[in-house]
Amino acid sequence: MRADKKKVTRLLKTARGQLDGLLKMVDDDRYCIDISNQLMATMAILRNVNKEVLHAHLNGCVEEAFEKGDQHKKISEIMEIMDKLAK
DSSP states (O other), X not given: OOSOHHHHHHHXXXXXXXXXXXXXXXXXXXXXXXXHHHHHHHHHXXXXXXXXXXXXXXXXXXXXXXXXXXXXXXXXXXXHHHHHHHO
C-alpha cells in the first residue's frame, strides 16, 4: 500500500472507536437521530480513508504501470472501483 499508513491507521482507529460508540448508543437505546448522525460521521471517515488509498494508488501504482506500458490491467481495476463507488 502506498498511502500514508499513519494517516490511514489513525482514521481507521477513529472509525473503529466510533463504531464501538455506535454499538453502545444502540445498546443504550439512544435517540435515532443521534445514532444516524454518528453513523454519517463514521461513513465520512471511511470515505476519506478510501479516497486516501485510491489517490495513492493512482499516483503510485497506476502511474508506474503506465510508465511500464502495463496500463490495461490498472485501467480495468479503476473502472471496477468506479462501478462500485457509483452504487
